[in-house]
Amino acid sequence: MTAQLPRMRESPLLHDDSLPRENVVRHVSELIGSTPLLELVRTGTGTRLLVKLEQFNPTGSAKVRMAREMVLAAERSGELRPGGHIVEPTSGNTGTGLALMALERGYTFTAVVDDHAAKDKLRAMKAMGAQLVSLPCPPGGGPSTVERRRVATELAARTGAFRPDQHNNPHNNAGYRDLASELLTDLRTDVDYLVGAVGTGGSLCGTVEELRRLGSGVRAIGVEPEGSIIFGGVGGSYWQTGAGSPPGFPVGRNVEYDAIDEGCRVGDIDAFATARVVAKRAGILLGGTAGAAVHAALRRLVHLPAASTVVVLACDAGEKYLDTVYNEEWLLQRGLYDEAAQQRIARLWRAYDESVLLAAFDTEQTGA
Structure with a gap:
């Protein structure tokens, strides 16, 4: 015998048309x-x-705005197809934004990072399923920005992944409208x-x-x-x-x-x-x-x-x-x-x- 779920009580406010609609979202990106x-x-x-x-x-971070716009634009153009792969060098905030969009829309995301990034940003990307490729910082400190870009470009070319290139992608700027x-x-x-x-x-x-x-x-x-x-x-x-x-x-x-x-x-x-x-x-x-x-x-x-x-x-x-x-x-x-x-x-x-x-x-x- 199948157990029946208890019937939820109907709120007396349910049919009050003067009230706003229920304020619930189904995807985290809707909260941007x-x-x-x-x-x-x-x-x-x-x-x-x-x-x-x-x-x-x-x-x-603000960067989730442009991460969403770059991913959606790549879908519209056909650069990203179902089950696709995204590769991007990042100091962390763009990476967490891309990690969110990748998990929501069914993509694999690889972030090319270095030790200059805040550790919590790296942990956040991993928590959302991102794969991290970590490079050493150059002697004297500072970010390995040039090397991260080179490695990400080579990795994307080798795997056929979509490389957003946030520094040159016009949908980065468009994400802040x-x-x-x-x-x-x-x-x-x-x-x-x-x-x-x-x-x-x-x-x-x-x-x-x-x-x-x-x-x-x-x-x-x-x-x-x-x-x-x-x-x-x-x-x-x-x-x-x-x-x-x-x-x-x-x-x-x-x-x-x-x-x-x-x-x-x-x-x-x-x-x-x-x-x-x-x-x-x-x-x-x-x-x-x-x-x-x-x-x-x-x-x-x-x-x-x-x-x-x-x-x-x-x-x-x-x-x-x-x-x-x-x-x-x-x-x-x-x-x-x-x-x-x-x-x-x-x-x-x-x-x-x-x-x-x-x-x-x-x-x-x-x-x-």
């Missing part, structure tokens, strides 16, 4: 986007620094300044291009690690992951220099010190490149027109860097821990807070 904006700092002139917290995407729309919808006003890491070019350039297509007058500030060659120079090693191009690495086509109004470099010490101050002041953990972008924005706030809206793209979560950015021992071993740098950033932040109080006092006294 609609990430929150956090006001981090406000000045006495009414200028505010907002952070677009892309860590609230699945996989904890929704991000631009989200900013304008949530703000109900324009974005005056958009600040973010350049990296592959996708998140910053793709968002800026779509903002401008929608009529925004945004000014874009690209931030890169000291040692990256994206804005020229000889280059060198750096510890920020997910951004930068080391010496010898060809900058990809997705870095649209015409879309970037200003480029600046932030060293590892200031980038990591800023992330640590944000954690202590706001209770939110940011990645190192987001720390660099916040640092660049904080330094500029005092020089901007009154009532400016500045948005920093925080591309991933700091929880991935508990062993590095938020680990004093790791920082000390590499000469990256600087208490004075953290104090400078904290003082600057307090000065902005005090400027708000002073402006309120002046208004109360003068009525202006």
Whole structure:
């Protein structure tokens, strides 16, 4: 005799047509986007620094946006067929995004990585079924970006796999169109300044291009690690992951220099010190490149027109860097821990807070 399942009670709200439809998704990728904006700092002139917290995407990174778009575009073009294989060199965030899309859509994914990547990113890719090909870092530190690209290209050619080539794939930039729309919808006003890491070019350039297509007058500030060659120079090693191009690495086509109004470099010490101050002041953990972008924005706030809206793209979560950015021992071993740098950033932040109080006092006294 077959046991009967208990009958579920029907909710009295079931037939109320005025209620919204059930808010349940069937695939994790459906949760991509609609990430929150956090006001981090406000000045006495009414200028505010907002952070677009892309860590609230699945996989904890903005890169899942472009991973989805590149995979779907490859399906439409026929480059990816059922049961196919994806190969890509990655420092981790693109890899976790591709790993998610591969498992949802039935593909095999191989990530070519190195020890420069955060360990938790590597663990996350493996947890989602990715195969890792790990290469050593070059002498003196820094990522093995050039060698990772060479190995991935050879592996894809040998196996017939689809190689997205995130640095040159136009669907990388296209994956951030929704991000631009989200900013304008949530703000109900324009974005005056958009600040973010350049990296592959996708998140910053793709968002800026779509903002401008929608009529925004945004000014874009690209931030890169000291040692990256994206804005020229000889280059060198750096510890920020997910951004930068080391010496010898060809900058990809997705870095649209015409879309970037200003480029600046932030060293590892200031980038990591800023992330640590944000954690202590706001209770939110940011990645190192987001720390660099916040640092660049904080330094500029005092020089901007009154009532400016500045948005920093925080591309991933700091929880991935508990062993590095938020680990004093790791920082000390590499000469990256600087208490004075953290104090400078904290003082600057307090000065902005005090400027708000002073402006309120002046208004109360003068009525202006």
